[in-house]
Amino acid sequence: MRFLRRNKKLILLIFIITCIVLIFASSFLSFGFISDTFEFIVIPIEKFCNSSINWVGSKFYLVTNIFEIENENIQLKEKIEQYNLNEQRFKMIEAENKKLTNLINISQNYPNYEMTGAKVIAKDTSKLFNIFIIDKGLNDGLKNNMVVLDSNGVVGKITECRNNFSKVSSIIDDKSSLSIKNFRTDDLGFAKGDLKLKQDGLCQIEFLDAAAQIIEGDEIVTSNLSEIFPPGLLVGHVQKIESNSNTITAILEPVADLKHLENVLVITKVFDVQENFSMEE
Amino acid sequence: MIRLVVDFFLPIIAFIINSTIFEHIKLHSVKPDLFIIIIVCMSVLRNDIEGALLGFMCGIMQDMFFGKSLGFFALLYMLTGYFCGKPFKYIYRENYFVPMILCFCATFFFDGCYFLLKFLRPAEIFYALSSIVFPQAVYNTVLILVFYPLMYFLNKKIENHEIRRRNFF
Numbered sequence: 001m002r003f004l005r006r007n008k009k010l011i012l013l014i015f016i017i018t019c020i021v022l023i024f025a026s027s028f029l030s031f032g033f034i035s036d037t038f039e040f041i042v043i044p045i046e047k048f049c050n051s052s053i054n055w056v057g058s059k060f061y062l063v064t065n066i067f068e069i070e071n072e073n074i075q076l077k078e079k080i081e082q083y084n085l086n087e088q089r090f091k092m093i094e095a096e097n098k099k100l101t102n103l104i105n106i107s108q109n110y111p112n113y114e115m116t117g118a119k120v121i122a123k124d125t126s127k128l129f130n131i132f133i134i135d136k137g138l139n140d141g142l143k144n145n146m147v148v149l150d151s152n153g154v155v156g157k158i159t160e161c162r163n164n165f166s167k168v169s170s171i172i173d174d175k176s177s178l179s180i181k182n183f184r185t186d187d188l189g190f191a192k193g194d195l196k197l198k199q200d201g202l203c204q205i206e207f208l209d210a211a212a213q214i215i216e217g218d219e220i221v222t223s224n225l226s227e228i229f230p231p232g233l234l235v236g237h238v239q240k241i242e243s244n245s246n247t248i249t250a251i252l253e254p255v256a257d258l259k260h261l262e263n264v265l266v267i268t269k270v271f272d273v274q275e276n277f278s279m280e281e
Numbered sequence: 282m283i284r285l286v287v288d289f290f291l292p293i294i295a296f297i298i299n300s301t302i303f304e305h306i307k308l309h310s311v312k313p314d315l316f317i318i319i320i321v322c323m324s325v326l327r328n329d330i331e332g333a334l335l336g337f338m339c340g341i342m343q344d345m346f347f348g349k350s351l352g353f354f355a356l357l358y359m360l361t362g363y364f365c366g367k368p369f370k371y372i373y374r375e376n377y378f379v380p381m382i383l384c385f386c387a388t389f390f391f392d393g394c395y396f397l398l399k400f401l402r403p404a405e406i407f408y409a410l411s412s413i414v415f416p417q418a419v420y421n422t423v424l425i426l427v428f429y430p431l432m433y434f435l436n437k438k439i440e441n442h443e444i445r446r447r448n449f450f
Binding site for chain 1: 293296297300301302304305310329330333334337340341342345346347350351352353355356359360363405408409412413
């Protein structure tokens with residue numbers, strides 16, 4: 001400590017230089033081994049903390065909103081009956097669809113993907129990015145660029161995968177950009193994160209064609225041009241349209257509940273461009 | 282020696298609290314930053330260089346789990362800790378007013394540098410400062426009232442330990 005107090009300026013200078021060197025070095029080197037050493041301490045405690053907090057929160061919610069929950073239960077039971085009826089129809093349509101696609105020899109657009117569930121254990125503390133950590137990593141067979149879904153729709157993709165955890169960056173993140181299309185009219189475009197809209201859990205979409213026809217409430221799905229995301233996954237609905245003379249932009253409301261994420265699904269398949277090419281050949 | 286151990290483990294505890302419990306005490310999607318709070322408290326209670334050390338550790342924790350390049354948050358948190366420890370010699374530690382003002386300024390300093398380095402469009406920086414940083418600064422300042430006594434108690438324990446070992450001054 002005495003040494004620290006005597007050579008203040010020198011030590012500060014050393015730390016600043018170390019930081020700057022690290023910033024430049026991390027652009028072409030990976031320092032994953034440092035987080036590997038810390039994950040043994042941090043990740044189990046975070047899992048425990050998060051699960052206990054969620055348990056307390058859910059019990060608190062149950063006690064305070066018990067009458068609403070009863071009403072909700074009745075409504076949900078009615079919905080389940082409707083869905084059961086729809087499922088029968090869906091199965092028949094699926095079988096018919098299979099026959100017809102076999103007849104005209106095209107590959108299926110929307111196959112079933114294998115998924116694994118994961119829990120969100122930590123959320124980002126900085127303001128700009130929208131990153132969170134899930135409790136599965138390389139040891140559970142996850143890889144970089146895998147697609148993360150909610151029970152409703154697209155959440156984001158895995159940006160960094162370590163042994164026991166992985167970082168997921170969501171679609172409303174500032175740096176993210178996603179190729180999308182309008183499900184009704186097949187107009188292509190991009191979904192981009194925006195600083196202002198991120199606060200409300202929204203993002204911006206921009207259409208390539210200035211004559212694109214969109215109306216409020218249109219379903220937006222991932223396009224088949226996307227390198228990382230498989231085509232046909234539901235992203236969100238159009239909330240508001242802002243058209244200029246040469247571009248059409250709109251505000252997208254993601255269907256995934258990005259504010260209250262607890263459990264997510266990960267598609268255990270990497271949709272890389274090169275892989276797709278080899279499949280086509 | 283005990284100080285270095287605390288400097289090592291305090292950021293880990295703070296990181297865990299910050300990314301789990303603090304997610305549930307959001308007000309209108311404004312989340313307080315526990316790192317800034319403990320850095321300000323510890324810089325005021327000790328001195329500038331130890332505040333910088335603690336800031337460096339906090340930044341490394343943040344960089345490892347959420348950052349895109351190692352060292353970026355470390356540099357910003359370290360400078361925050363260093364500047365907050367500057368008035369160490371001129372203040373009474375029992376006064377709550379100085380850490381509150383320092384915390385308000387530190388949040389603005391940290392986030393101002395952060396947004397300036399991240400994107401350079403003035404409109405976006407102005408928006409960020411007025412509607413993201415300002416509410417957070419107020420929230421942090423209020424939370425100082427909770428965390429400063431805790432840190433004061435912790436610091437007193439450390440100093441008692443050091444006095445017993447005759448390693449003080």
